[in-house]
Amino acid sequence: MHPIILFVGYLLITITPLLLGALQNLPPRPLLDEIATGLGMTAFAILLVEFVLSGRFRTISGRVGMDVTMRFHQLVARTALLFILVHPYLYSTSPFGTPLPWDATGELTLGLDTGSLITGLIAWMALPCFVLMAIFRDQLPYRYEVWRAMHAIGAVVIAAAVTHHALEAGRYSADPWLAGFWFVLLGLALASLGWTYVIAPLRQARHPYEVTSVRKIALKTWELALRPKRGDALDFEAGQFAWITLGHSPFSLQENPFSISSAPAERPDIRFVIKEVGDSTRRIGDVKRGTVAWLGDAHGNLTLTGRKAKGIALIAGGVGIAPLLSIARQMRAEDDPRPMILLYGNRVAEQIVYADELEGLSGRPNMEVVQIVSEPRPDWAGRVGLIDRETIGQVFGFEDAAEWLYILCGPPAMLESVEDALLAHGVAGNQIVAEQFYYD
Incomplete structure (x- = not known):
């Protein structure tokens, strides 16, 4: 699906609760109360869509890349956390179920019952812990598998608590249309979990x-x-x-x-x-x-499908060579006539994979492999240094280099440096494709 369609769809989903609330024409409240409710409803929509974003659906990630999808997932989770933490402090009314002594008419009281107060408090306290455990996952004394189980269970608990709180305490969520919207989103969220943990493994079990x-x-x-x-x-x-x-x-x-x-x-x-x-x-x-x-199913945006270019530049750092080697091997198998340059960087020569095959690739017509090592041995005969702006200029300094397609894979710092160098050399942003594997 096209990224613009995905973004517009996401935006529509997150603002739909506000639109459905506005259509109810309820008596107006103080502005801060309305903002507080709006933040709460928007955060709830974001949290439920988070289940779908993390569900490894190729319809969502196919055009933008799984790494971009997951980074967006992380970013909007933190946005939802901010909204949820702030929204109760904006109410000018009391949250208690019975009016306070100085509020004889009850106009300054939200009227929450004990149950909705408890579920709201559970979500308000649990979500910061949930997000922090994701941000600092590598520092936790748990294996990834344990963290993943805790993450899934925690997400369900928070979603259930927020659902109860919204339906029982929400001023607008009592409306059948808005309540139905919440149940549809909750159903999609739970279906995403079911796909990830039940349906997808069942499909895999058929193909050992x-x-x-x-x-x-x-x-x-x-x-x-x-x-x-x-x-x-x-x-x-x-x-x-x-x-x-x-x-x-x-x-x-x-x-x-x-x-x-x-x-x-x-x-x-x-x-x-x-x-x-x-x-x-x-x-x-x-x-x-x-x-x-x-x-599992194949994912990733580092592909040549649908992309036209005069030549193919593959730039890899360390183990990032793997997907680019797949591309080079397929180009060789198909006798792709386009010129290809593989620029491959490592810290030491001992980290180079498939050295003999890379040498053979470099000997084929229209194919060249350029290797660079930052900490060479005395007998190293190749390039020395990093894949930086200078190296990019030396390797891709020919006349029509800006019309090539550049596919990058490697450490985040390298990707950022190489992208900046390519842009500085006149390569358009849509001619640069990059992807990294790191998920929180």
């Missing part, structure tokens, strides 16, 4: 894979090769990634996203480049041949 090889290809870097035990292999485009579950049930929370390094033309074999960086990847070398594996 097995590990055909695990081999070390560079310093702390491994190649994992899979093949379907029955049926067709995963349908993917060069440059995409997939979630893998190794040696566990497809319903297990022990799954991780890895870039596919093999080309679609190489199916049914599917290969991944995996670096030892965390709890799950630290033991990747211990995975045995024949281990059962499960693959």
Whole structure:
């Protein structure tokens, strides 16, 4: 789906409660009371849509990239948190169920019962903890799988508490149309959870894979090769990634996203480049041949589909070579006539993967591989330094370089630096495609 359509749709969903409230023509209240209610309703809509944003739906992330979708998910969650924390302090009326002694007419009382006060307080206290645990996930003493379970359960608890609070305490949510809107959004949120944790694993269970090889290809870097035990292999485009579950049930929370390094033309074999960086990847070398594996759908925006350019520039940092290698391999398999330059940076030469294959790629017509190392050995004969503005100018300083397509994958700092360098050299923003894997 086009990004503009997604944004407009998201905006319409989040302001619909305000429109439905305005159409009720209730007697006006003090301005701050209306702002407080508006913030609360908008935050509620945002929270329910968050379930869908995190549901790995290709309809949503296919055109913008999963990393952009997840960063937007993080940003709007913090926005909803701010709205929810602020909104009770803006009311000029008392939240209690019975009028205070100086409010004989009850005009200064919201009239909340005990239940709605409790659920509102639960959401108000739980959401900051929920968001902070997501922001500082890497610092928590829990494995990713434990955090993920806590995140899903916490989201359901908060959604249930806010739903009860809105329906019981909300001035406008008693209206059938607005109440129905909340129930539709809540249904979509729960359906998204059901898809992620039940339907998707059931689909995976029909297509088991097995590990055909695990081999070390560079310093702390491994190649994992899979093949379907029955049926067709995963349908993917060069440059995409997939979630893998190794040696566990497809319903297990022990799954991780890895870039596919093999080309679609190489199916049914599917290969991944995996670096030892965390709890799950630290033991990747211990995975045995024949281990059962499960693959989720392919995701990712680092593809050539629908993009036209005079040439293809692939710029990789470290393990970011994986999806770009898939693209290079597919171009080789299809005898793509367009010129291609792969610029590949590492800290040390020992981190270079598939050195022989890269040398072979560079020997093909219209294909060139440029390697750069920041901490070289005395016998290193290639470029030395970083993939920075100077390197970009040296490698892509030819006449029609601005008409090429630039596909980037690597550490966030490198991506930012390279994008700035390309823009400074006259490359249009729509000719630069980047994606990174880091999810909170």
